[in-house]
Amino acid sequence: MKIHFLPAFHGDAIWLNYNDSNGIPRNILIDGGPAETYSEKDKKGKIEFGILSDTINSIRDNEQRIDLLILTHVDDDHINGLMHWINDDVHATSLIDRIWFNSGKLIFEHFNVSDIIENHIALSVGESTDTSIKDGVTFENLIKNKGIWEYKIIKQGQSIELLDLKFRILSPDEDGLRELLHKWEKKEPESLTAASKDYKKTITELLTSDVYAKDPSIHNGSSIAFIITYNGKDMLFLADAHPEKIVEGLKHFEFTKDNPLVCEFVKISHHGSKYNTSYKLLELIESPTYVISSNGSKRSPYKQCLARIIDSKKDLSLFFNYPELAKDIFLNEDFENYPDLKILPVDYEFRIA
Ligand SMILES: [Zn+2]
Structure with a gap:
């Protein structure tokens, strides 16, 4: 694949x-x-x-x-x-x-x-x-x-076999869907639009007294997120889902801190927003590669989000579908402090045998 x-x-x-x-x-x-x-x-x-x-x-x-x-x-x-x-x-x-x-x-x-x-x-x-x-x-x-x-x-908890694949649905749950029972607003919450970029700080600085705060977007909370299994190998696609729901979903499928989901890669939620990747979520995942889908034109990715992933996993590869972003985000000091951090090249091919 x-x-x-x-x-x-x-x-x-x-x-x-x-x-x-x-x-x-x-x-x-x-x-x-x-x-x-x-x-x-x-x-x-x-x-x-x-x-x-x-x-x-x-x-x-x-x-x-x-x-x-x-x-x-x-x-x-x-x-x-x-x-x-x-x-x-x-x-x-x-x-x-x-x-x-x-x-x-x-x-x-x-x-x-x-x-x-x-x-x-x-x-x-x-x-x-x-x-x-x-x-x-x-x-x-x-x-x-x-x-x-x-x-x-x-919705969460469904296990769907289709086209020789297995989908395990992690999000949304009933509550995430129920929150959509009103006339929908187009505008994103203020707290998400006001932030400026945090790329001048080192990973170490960003992790000092880092506290995860929730994503208030109702639409994001309704995102369909899932594990796809192909030939016995798992891939994690998180759309713009809320990490609380993904954690619930992973626990539903019996993944725990001691028995994490081992997968080929993770498509990080919400283009690398800091409101959509929590430490509790990272505990339940073991993956060599994390994917960030963003051209950097909006607020995302947040370096703070990437810092959480890098510090939790240490030896990992990041893939940006706009790879030039990595040069803006990471400082020399970051690579010195995290020598096992790798940035995958633009022509990197994701292939699952
Ligand atoms: Zn999005």
Whole structure:
């Protein structure tokens, strides 16, 4: 299996490609980054297609399918690239076989509460000039009508065998879903937007009286996070999930401090935010490699988050899907104090045999 952490700006877009036991090539897409991951206009107004578009085209050109599309949660930096594709390409949904998505509609139904239509994701499929087609098209209705949405809540404790893989779902739990039972706000909590970068401090300085504080984002708390097992090897994908929920989820699957999850790599939660990696979580994981998906344009990654991981694990590799970030973040003193810290190169390939 090859795992690609696509450079999706400040968001996530992860592509898994492998052959199943019958030799059939399979593709799983976890999120699709912000809109520009699919396409953006250059200064002259010309459309330039991005890495998500290239990935989709290569799957299509090889006559393969997107066997499973997972939308971890509704934030722009995870779903807008995909919505951009679906708006742009009328054939988009015919390439997809199956979608996991805890949409507002599904969550409200799950709790038997009447739905709030503003929470649905509006589309303008094919940029149609016929407004009767354009109006009222939602992503939820489109994928339901196409029969590609599994239309079941994905939540903590589920163990799902699919496409020769095993998924163990760690987040969200019922409480994380229940918190979404209102009209959704687009704005992130103040406490998350005010911070400045902490890259001038050494790891040692950042760890002095370091105290973990919780992520207040309700949307992040609804993130679908999971362990994927392929050929007996585990990989941990944490979306933007809350560490408290991941800890609960790992404990549910009987991982403890003395019996931690041993995995090939961890996709660190929320682009390396310090609000999404706690010491309690790190105790339950044993992995040689940690992945940070961010171009550094927003607040993340926080060096404080990386400092926690580095100090807890000592001998480890970090992979940045924008590797030039490492030069901004780490000081010579950091490498002197942590000689076993390695930064993986830009062309590093994640492969699981
Ligand atoms: Zn995110």
